Amino acid sequence: MPEQLGAAPAPVAKLIDAFHKLPGIGPKSAQRLTYHMLRIPPEEALALAQAIIELKEKTVLCSVCQNVTESDPCNICRDDARDRAVICVVEEPLDILAVERTRGFHGLYHVLHGVISPMDGVGPEDLKVNELLTRLRGGSVTEVIMATNPNLEGEATSMYISRLLTPMGIRVTRLARGLPMGSDLEYADEVTLSRALENRQDV
């Protein structure tokens, strides 16, 4: 590409372009990041490049739970201390970290890598649903906990999966819906509040 008057040199333009493709990065942020990279010491820039390369080269999806991992099967799937009869189904790998932080779950996971979204043309065949079915055919799993997000897409996904699993004789449960800690009752929506009432507990 010949250098135009006032235009950035080709390598700079190339990096701006690459940053611009990232989620949440607009044209201005992409330029700012690129000129920042020009200013930092070469080893820092190389370390970043190396980190990206390693990310792509050294991670795979766990063949059992589809989580991102360095070793296949992943640490959780290999851990003998975990309960193999319960699988918690989540939308994204980050959701595993959120559930793990509770320290209240000791079973295994399954990552769908997305959620059914009819209006965006994302159907069950675009998710790791078949992998889940294959996993369950072994017969040792007794309960599947659907931990998809409590919104329309998450509900659709959990209902669809429950429809497939219930005939297999597996108990399918859903995370309870209720009021978040520190919230205000007067602002609660009807759906949340009515679920909270239905599933009320003894104090």
Place this chain on the structure above:
Amino acid sequence: MPQQLRVYVTPAIVLRQRKLGDADKILTLYTATFGKVDAVVKGVRKTKSRMAGHVEPLTQANFQLAKGKTLDIVTQVETIEPFQALRGDLERMSRALYACELLDKFTETHEPNFELYRLLLDTLSRLATRDHFEVAVRFYEMALLDAMGYRPELEECVTCRKRLTAITNYWTAAGGGVVCASCRTDETAVRPISANAVKLLRLLLHGRFSDAARVTIDAGLNAELERALLEYVRWVLERDVRSTAFIDTLRKRRPSRARTMAAAGDAPA
């Protein structure tokens, strides 16, 4: 003039959402007073958001919106009707999302049309409450096509203009209606349409919903109407309707149930 107000209030139905940045979402609303509007809800993806539960797709709510530079911003929202029945049933939900997608694709933003708002609201209520709801979707497709200026020709042949006889004719999306056997050509992808189907299309177009709902529509007839109307919708929109794929998936997974639902028609309870 509503355009000059900084803050405005209107009932609206949430057609769809998309994520914006870390915690925000852009809603596509169909408002009662201003037509289709895109609006940002800030912080709605955080657990403690006070608005999250009120802005889910398929919710009818009272919105207070502030005029923004490019997009309006949701400042307050309170649910009027959450349509819980649509959320608890995949069949109903998939049809309701299809209805929302059609309205989104057929309309431009900021073109007020209370009739369309009413039509979607009625359709969502029918989908939420009626035992047999396929006819509600067919009625909606026809009403929407008609309201947008694409009323199909059902009385005379679109080519020779002769009055149609009650025999098997042919459906042409490109021609915008029914073509008779002698005018039919292979080029315009015409498929046969039964005399019964044409009669029902006329009823959907001219009758009230309660009239159409009284007719027993078997699975075959519903499939015929569905194919014809969807083909025409796609031709008018010049693009695909994405949510139909999910309806098809559901039918494949549970053919027996989908068949009985369509088969029983939409007889009043």
